[in-house]
Amino acid sequence: TRSTRPQRLLGAVQKNATRGDPCSVIQAIDHFCRNKEWAMNVGDEKGCILDAVVSEVNPATVLELGTYCGYSTVRIARLLPPDAKLITLEFNPDFAAIARQVIAWAGLEEKVQLVEGASGDWIPRMKEQFGVKTFDLVFLDHWKDRYLPDTKLMEECGILRKGSVLLADNVICPGTPDYLEFVRNSPRYESQYFKSHLEYTKVEDGLEKSVFLG
Ligand SMILES: O=C(CSCCNC(=O)c1cc(-c2ccc(F)cc2)cc(O)c1O)c1ccc(O)c(O)c1
Numbered sequence: 001t002r003s004t005r006p007q008r009l010l011g012a013v014q015k016n017a018t019r020g021d022p023c024s025v026i027q028a029i030d031h032f033c034r035n036k037e038w039a040m041n042v043g044d045e046k047g048c049i050l051d052a053v054v055s056e057v058n059p060a061t062v063l064e065l066g067t068y069c070g071y072s073t074v075r076i077a078r079l080l081p082p083d084a085k086l087i088t089l090e091f092n093p094d095f096a097a098i099a100r101q102v103i104a105w106a107g108l109e110e111k112v113q114l115v116e117g118a119s120g121d122w123i124p125r126m127k128e129q130f131g132v133k134t135f136d137l138v139f140l141d142h143w144k145d146r147y148l149p150d151t152k153l154m155e156e157c158g159i160l161r162k163g164s165v166l167l168a169d170n171v172i173c174p175g176t177p178d179y180l181e182f183v184r185n186s187p188r189y190e191s192q193y194f195k196s197h198l199e200y201t202k203v204e205d206g207l208e209k210s211v212f213l214g
């Protein structure tokens with residue numbers, strides 16, 4: 001049977017990237033998506049903004065909602081200090097299976113815990129399951145209609161602390177209007193928009209960085 005796009009993306013990584021070299025994995029995926037097949041990775045342009053926020057926050061604990069093929073997982077994990085932990089949630093088992101192999105090719109398995117399942121089910125269980133009290137950084141890149149309910153759930157479960165940073169992809173395209181309205185108008189968040197483009201295209205998109213004020 002025909003391969004899937006994530007399988008072909010993994011093939012491009014295994015063919016063109018060097019094992020244990022996260023930057024070569026990132027470059028191989030961006031080259032594949034720009035020249036062969038578009039895929040919904042955060043991409044190189046928004047990826048540079050992601051890198052800057054990760055470096056600024058220098059997080060000990062990171063939660064990623066929406067792994068897909070692991071592109072942003074690799075981008076984030078490569079910048080983390082030795083003892084830092086990144087937990088990434090993916091609902092789709094086929095995406096998760098590819099992401100595990102991409103993360104392994106980059107040599108970042110030690111820093112990353114990939115969990116399969118729905119964010120709404122796992123967020124309430126973060127503390128007991130993974131021994132994480134709070135997250136210093138959360139990268140939202142999953143279903144766009146789950147950004148707001150999951151943010152409210154994270155507040156309720158107490159996994160955000162004063163100063164926790166939420167970074168949301170796709171706030172313009174495909175768009176997360178209810179989430180944007182919430183973080184931009186709530187007194188409990190300090191929000192900032194980073195204008196960019198939808199990965200590998202000229203279409204406008206951007207990242208919204210929101211600091212939880214407690
Ligand atoms: O899609 C999911 C949920 S995770 C992916 C969320 N991310 C996006 O949807 C996403 C989408 C776009 C985008 C797509 C088409 C456009 F024309 C323009 C933009 C860009 C992004 O950067 C994204 O992150 C899922 C599908 C099937 C399952 O079977 C399952 O289980 C899950």
Ligand SMILES: [Mg+2]
Nearest residue numbers: 042141169170
């Ligand atoms: Mg995205």
